[in-house]
Amino acid sequence: MGQNPEVPSTPLTDPIRVGNQYPATITTVAAEGVSQRLVFDPSMKHHDVALRASDPQFAExxxxxxxxxxxxxxxxxxxxxxxxxxxxxxxxxxxxxxxxxxxxxxxxxxxxxxxxxxxxxxxxxxxxxxxxxxxxxxxxxxxxxxxxxxxxxxxxxxxxxxxxxxxxxxxxxxxxxxxxxxxxxxxxxxxxxxxxxxxxxxxxxxxxxxxxxxxxxxxTRELSLAWKLLWLVSDAYPQGKDLYDAVLLAESTPLSFELLRDAFCADGGEYVGRPVTMRSIRSEIEDIDWSGFELDYPDFDVDDNDMRQRLLTAIEPTFLVAGVLPSEYQQRVRWLAPLIERCRLARSGGGPEKVHKVLLRNNARFGTAIIVTRELDESKSLTVEEAAQEALASSAWQGWIHGILLRNPQMVTKDIEDVRAAELNS
Structure with missing residues (x-):
């Protein structure tokens, strides 16, 4: 079966669904003069064939x-x-x-x-x-x-x-x-x-x-925009329709930084310890599948690259502080503020070891541990390298060191370089 195969004009019966391993809910418009194609449906990934029918196009x-x-x-x-x-x-x-x-x-x-x-x-x-x-x-x-x-x-x-x-x-x-x-x-x-x-x-x-x-x-419109950004960033297969919708919302709806963060962190998952910044959004939306959008909405004369840039322009005010876009590092610090405060409380009651246990419980990556360690340093003099060494000395990270770092020794160097670069770039 080729890419985006055409849907036959005969009814899609249960035996056909079963024989082709289609989802049980896939339906088509069975009539002459109607064209549809089968397109990927990420919500059906648990099926061997995760497809849906595109919206029908009519000859008449x-x-x-x-x-x-x-x-x-x-x-x-x-x-x-x-x-x-x-x-x-x-x-x-x-x-x-x-x-x-x-x-x-x-x-x-x-x-x-x-x-x-x-x-x-x-x-x-x-x-x-x-x-x-x-x-x-x-x-x-x-x-x-x-x-x-x-x-x-x-x-x-x-x-x-x-x-x-x-x-x-x-x-x-x-x-x-x-x-x-x-x-x-x-x-x-x-x-x-x-x-x-x-x-x-x-x-x-x-x-x-x-x-x-x-x-x-x-x-609300604001929550709808926050969710659209969440799906564009976190979905394994981000969809063109979500990019299009996000642009409509972002160009008409102010989005607070706090609600954006709350939407990403509502389930207490990976984004509690994984900052979302302008740079990370720019990177994630590069891989959006636009083909399904073109099949469903052929009358929409829009360019996917233009839509990406419009979205980035429209959401930039969400990340501004006093009218200025902070560095990538400061954007990460701002995102991590609730986690940093939890770590500050943990340190007062259990020292650095407790801090790193809190970080790992919140799915923090090593680069996040470097940032949090520096932000907890009252002297504000801890270098990126010193913060990395302090984290590596914690027993909390020993499982990561032996399970991952020994097989990928370059990871710490890359994280250090990434945090350094974040201080210089927006």
């Missing part, structure tokens, strides 16, 4: 307009079901449907609905998950019946797990729909469980089809 423009209007009506019905659900207060909307509400034609055509399940103790296996899916499927079917534009077929709903390797785990619900005058389609609803919200949601009115709006809780 009128048919395409009818199809997309029907999909919007189906999404409006699904949102109405969420708004009327007993679980509505636990569901926080985010993603492309919000950007469409905020930015109109400049935003991508939304093809799915994304939710964070924000309820203490509600994990993926919880029995409430099945109740939620049943309730939304039946509620969307009923809402669509009342709208009269599209029919949603709750009994044919599909479901599968998502993000089992990256991000927090979730589950996908796919609702098939049909409408007069166009091929059948489906809408996709993604729910993730256990993700912490670094900022409270706000009520928002969403009219997916321009009709009566549904009122649901949603992520």
């Amino acid at each position: 423009a009128g048919q395409g307009e009818r199809w997309y209007a029907a999909r919007r009506a189906a999404m409006a019905a699904a949102l109405a079901a969420v708004a009327g659900s007993e679980f509505v207060d636990a569901l926080v909307l985010r993603g492309s449907i919000l950007l469409k509400t905020w930015f109109g034609d400049a935003a991508r055509e939304p093809g799915d609905l994304d939710f964070v399940v924000d309820a203490a103790g509600w994990t993926l296996p919880d029995p409430r998950t099945e109740r939620l899916f049943d309730e939304i499927a039946s509620g969307a079917e009923e809402a669509a019946r009342g709208g009269g534009v599209v029919k949603i077929h709750a009994s044919a709903a599909l479901s599968d797990e998502i993000w089992t390797y990256d991000r927090v785990p979730g589950r996908r619900l796919v609702l098939p729909w049909s409408a007069e005058g166009c091929p059948d389609g489906s809408i996709q609803l993604d729910f993730v469980f256990g993700e912490k919200l670094p900022a409270p949601p706000e009520p928002v009115e969403i009219a997916a089809d321009g009709g009566t709006p549904a009122v649901v809780l949603a992520a």
Whole structure:
């Protein structure tokens, strides 16, 4: 199978899905005059073939307009079901449907609905998950019946797990729909469980089809931008759609440094001890896959390199201090400030050994240990090399020394050189 193979115009049945090892929720638009391609779907990496179908392109423009209007009506019905659900207060909307509400034609055509399940103790296996899916499927079917534009077929709903390797785990619900005058389609609803919200949601009115709006809780613009940056930096396979969305948000939404850091560190993971700076963002967004964006949105005349530069320009104010961009070193110190304070408290109660245990518990790399050691030096005279030697003398780092450093003796030298360079560069 070649790169981005075309989707056949015949229906994608369960035997075909199983035979090709496709995800259980992959659906296509089966009709003559419709073209789609299979593109990589990082949320399905746990499958042998992690693919989804790109948005359909129609040879006959009128048919395409009818199809997309029907999909919007189906999404409006699904949102109405969420708004009327007993679980509505636990569901926080985010993603492309919000950007469409905020930015109109400049935003991508939304093809799915994304939710964070924000309820203490509600994990993926919880029995409430099945109740939620049943309730939304039946509620969307009923809402669509009342709208009269599209029919949603709750009994044919599909479901599968998502993000089992990256991000927090979730589950996908796919609702098939049909409408007069166009091929059948489906809408996709993604729910993730256990993700912490670094900022409270706000009520928002969403009219997916321009009709009566549904009122649901949603992520703010600022949090949406922070999350987009998180995914661009941390995902193993960053996506062009997230870069595009991030530019729209960043060019219209101020982002505080504190919320950016909170979004990266909400799960207490690697970014507590791994600073995110202008330089690190610039490096990470170089590897974004733009091909999926071009297939889904061929009418968007945008250049990926231009989008990268626009994003960097728009987010620079987040990193400014008194109107000036600090050095790379000072950006790292600022990011590490909460960890440095925890280490300061640890040192007062247990000395340097306790400091380095705290660092390792927070996934700090050796370069971070050098910076924190220097920042804790009250005389402010400790050199980069002296801080490195102090860290290496700690028993806390002995496992790293024997497990990694002996096989890669150049690592300490590289970290020392990197910290030195960080003092000189922004």
